[in-house]
Each structure stands twice: as C-alpha cells, then as structure tokens.
Amino acid sequence: MIDVHCHILPDIDDGASDFDESLEMANIASKDGICKIIATPHIYDGKYAIGDIIKRVDYLNRLLKENSIPVIVYPGAEVSIGLDPGMIPKYTLNHTKYTLVEFPHNHLPSFSGKILAWLISNGLKPIIAHPERNYTIIRSPESLLNLLDKNIYVQITAGSLTGDFGVDIQYCAKFLVDSGKVDMIASDAHSKEFRKPVLKEAAEAAAILVGRKASQRLVSTNPAAILAGEEIH
Numbered sequence: 080m081i082d083v084h085c086h087i088l089p090d091i092d093d094g095a096s097d098f099d100e101s102l103e104m105a106n107i108a109s110k111d112g113i114c115k116i117i118a119t120p121h122i123y124d125g126k127y128a129i130g131d132i133i134k135r136v137d138y139l140n141r142l143l144k145e146n147s148i149p150v151i152v153y154p155g156a157e158v159s160i161g162l163d164p165g166m167i168p169k170y171t172l173n174h175t176k177y178t179l180v181e182f183p184h185n186h187l188p189s190f191s192g193k194i195l196a197w198l199i200s201n202g203l204k205p206i207i208a209h210p211e212r213n214y215t216i217i218r219s220p221e222s223l224l225n226l227l228d229k230n231i232y233v234q235i236t237a238g239s240l241t242g243d244f245g246v247d248i249q250y251c252a253k254f255l256v257d258s259g260k261v262d263m264i265a266s267d268a269h270s271k272e273f274r275k276p277v278l279k280e281a282a283e284a285a286a287i288l289v290g291r292k293a294s295q296r297l298v299s300t301n302p303a304a305i306l307a308g309e310e311i312h
C-alpha cells in the first residue's frame with residue numbers, strides 16, 4: 080500500500096517530533112503493509128520551501144536505509160486553501176501536478192470553488208484532503224459534490240472510516256466511499272500514537288462497502304498513479 084498523506088517529517092508542522100519518531104512511524108507503516116509514503120507537512124505560508132521538505136525527505140530515506148526499514152518517503156505537502164494561490168504550484172506531490180489541498184474543519188470557504196478552478200486552469204490536479212471531516216460537508220455532503228469535477232480528486236482519512244473521529248464523520252466517509260466519490264484513503268498520521276500511519280483496517284472497511292478490487296484502488300493503484308504523475312482512472 081502507498082500512503083499519500085502523512086506528517087512523517089519533523090520540524091515543519093505538528094507531525095513527528097524528531098527523526099527518531101519518523102523512523103518509528105515508518106516502522107509502524109511497514110508492519111501494516113505500507114511500502115511508500117508521501118510526506119505532506121502542513122503549509123499555511125511560505126515559511127518552509129519545497130526544498131526544505133526535500134532535504135528532510137532525503138535525510139529520512141538515508142536513515143530508513145541505515146535502519147533497514149523497507150519504506151521509501153517522497154516529498155509533498157498539504158497546502159491550505161487559504162495559501163496565496165500563486166504559491167500552491169510549488170508544493171505538489173512528488174513533483175507531479177497532483178496537489179493536496181486542505182479546507183478548514185469548521186466551514187467551507189466560499190472561495191473554495193474559485194481556487195480549485197484556478198488550480199485546474201493552471202494545470203494542477205487538486206486532491207481535496209479529508210472532506211469527510213469538514214463540518215459543512217458532514218451536514219450537507221452535496222456541498223462537496225457541487226465542488227467536484229473530473230479534475231478534482233478526493234482523499235479521506237483512514238481513521239474516519241474506522242470510526243476514530245466519531246459516528247458522524249464515519250457515516251460521511253462511508254457515504255462518500257459508497258457513492259464512488261473517493262479516490263484515495265490515506266493515514267494523515269501525525270505521530271506514532273495519534274492517528275498512526277496505518278491503512279489496512281480502513282482498506283478492509285472499504286472492501287466491505289465496495290469490494291476488494293475497488294478498495295485496492297484507494298490504497299494502492301490510485302496512490303501509485305499519483306506518485307508516477309499518471310492519470311487516475
């Protein structure tokens with residue numbers, strides 16, 4: 080499996096506290112069946128450049144090799160929808176056109192559609208991070224469906240499907256998977272304890288809803304296409 084959303088890098092956001100924890104997170108991921116991780120620190124402003132992320136990814140990959148942990152980490156970011164749109168293209172997933180975009184949890188900004196359209200018109204492929212955890216979308220999933228078009232992708236959090244965030248979010252996650260609106264499940268892990276970097280249990284929950292083949296697309300096939308910069312079908 081491939082995890083496309085994980086706060087495994089230290090010293091940038093509220094993810095891993097240091098590289099020791101990054102290694103422990105990678106170890107947990109590996110034991111769960113994850114072999115590749117895209118590091119996606121929160122980017123709210125221009126304080127950290129993509130070069131800062133790449134440096135940490137390179138260093139972590141060296142440590143993973145030295146410690147014989149069979150996981151490869153790739154550079155990426157989780158950009159805020161409030162970030163200056165002109166900066167967003169600098170922070171894509173593994174140097175592709177895919178970019179992971181985060182909404183605030185408590186509402187859906189009225190300018191969201193305009194920003195997504197602007198990103199698409201500039202050649203990017205926006206992926207909406209965990210919409211099932213947004214209060215507006217929980218209350219009214221149509222507000223997400225109205226935003227989507229064929230160039231916009233949806234990633235939900237593994238723990239949402241398995242009930243870690245409560246029944247409302249679990250219901251919304253299941254509704255979106257069942258409706259065929261979800262393209263990826265990712266851990267959004269922040270530490271070795273809080274929201275761990277695991278996907279297997281959520282993949283099994285998705286398989287109950289949509290079957291094993293479709294579930295595999297969410298944790299393996301589509302994430303592999305993202306890493307390679309290929310089309311998601």
Ligand SMILES: [Fe+2]
Binds near residue numbers: 084086157267
């Ligand atoms: Fe995240």
